[in-house]
Amino acid sequence: MNDPHANYKDYEKAQEPKRPLFKNCMKAFLIGGLICVIGQVISTIYMYFFDFTEQTVGNPTVATLIFITMLLTGFGLYDRIAQFAGAGTAVPVTGFGNAVISAAIEHRTEGFVQGVGGNMFKLAGSVILFGVFSAFVIAFIKTIFTYWSGA
Amino acid sequence: MVFLWSFIVGGLICVVGQLLFDVAKLTPGHTLSTLVVAGAILDGFGLYEPLIDFAGAGATVPITSFGNSLVHGALEEADKHGLVGVVTGMFEVTSSGISAAIIFGMIGAIFFKAKG
Numbered sequence: 001m002n003d004p005h006a007n008y009k010d011y012e013k014a015q016e017p018k019r020p021l022f023k024n025c026m027k028a029f030l031i032g033g034l035i036c037v038i039g040q041v042i043s044t045i046y047m048y049f050f051d052f053t054e055q056t057v058g059n060p061t062v063a064t065l066i067f068i069t070m071l072l073t074g075f076g077l078y079d080r081i082a083q084f085a086g087a088g089t090a091v092p093v094t095g096f097g098n099a100v101i102s103a104a105i106e107h108r109t110e111g112f113v114q115g116v117g118g119n120m121f122k123l124a125g126s127v128i129l130f131g132v133f134s135a136f137v138i139a140f141i142k143t144i145f146t147y148w149s150g151a
Numbered sequence: 152m153v154f155l156w157s158f159i160v161g162g163l164i165c166v167v168g169q170l171l172f173d174v175a176k177l178t179p180g181h182t183l184s185t186l187v188v189a190g191a192i193l194d195g196f197g198l199y200e201p202l203i204d205f206a207g208a209g210a211t212v213p214i215t216s217f218g219n220s221l222v223h224g225a226l227e228e229a230d231k232h233g234l235v236g237v238v239t240g241m242f243e244v245t246s247s248g249i250s251a252a253i254i255f256g257m258i259g260a261i262f263f264k265a266k267g
Binding site for chain 1 (some may be wrong): 158160161162164167170171173179180183184190194201203216220221237243244247249250251252253255256258259260263
């Protein structure tokens with residue numbers, strides 16, 4: 001028999017607000033790209049004035065970006081940019097920094113040990129877990145593979 | 152020129168993240184975890200390093216580079232010490248992202264108050 005709710009389901013689907021996909025992607029592209037250019041500017045400064053090479057410059061650049069993120073998060077500006085940019089602010093390392101820092105600030109009222117310490121990696125923990133574990137599996141396989149083919 | 156390429160490549164990686172949000176309907180946590188694993192896999196095939204040479208910060212600033220540098224540190228150490236190196240070298244390259252997040256998270260918690 002006919003589904004008595006079929007009409008309603010169609011209606012519901014038609015009324016559901018469409019996510020403006022193209023617009024969201026353009027925003028993410030612009031802001032994400034911009035954050036990377038800022039990173040490139042910082043990298044260039046470190047390479048010219050502090051004797052870093054192209055291989056080693058990633059570390060201080062990331063640390064500097066996370067420092068900037070701390071200021072923006074602390075003054076409540078990062079969330080506003082993030083509302084506009086979507087993945088554009090989440091995907092760069094600043095999004096990782098923001099997840100850690102905002103959790104730390106938010107749970108400050110519960111004390112430094114239980115609150116800040118216990119909740120700091122609430123959101124960012126999954127990134128570290130899956131990053132480390134997948135890196136372990138991949139490096140493990142590759143190392144064994146190198147032994148077999150090399151020896 | 153590297154500024155233009157870092158803008159384009161960095162922007163495109165963010166678009167991939169946005170597509171995972173909007174089309175695959177993943178949560179931010181799932182999206183970022185997926186991207187980190189993708190970065191680790193790309194480095195496993197030796198594809199991420201050329202991207203860094205090409206796009207500079209466009210490849211090192213997105214979270215994918217976290218997966219890349221984890222694998223990189225593990226493999227570098229594995230070259231010297233064998234399989235044990237996979238574990239001991241894991242954080243060799245990527246120490247600053249995590250230590251900076253912890254240090255500035257603590258400083259932020261000391262000096263800033265939560266809003267709202």
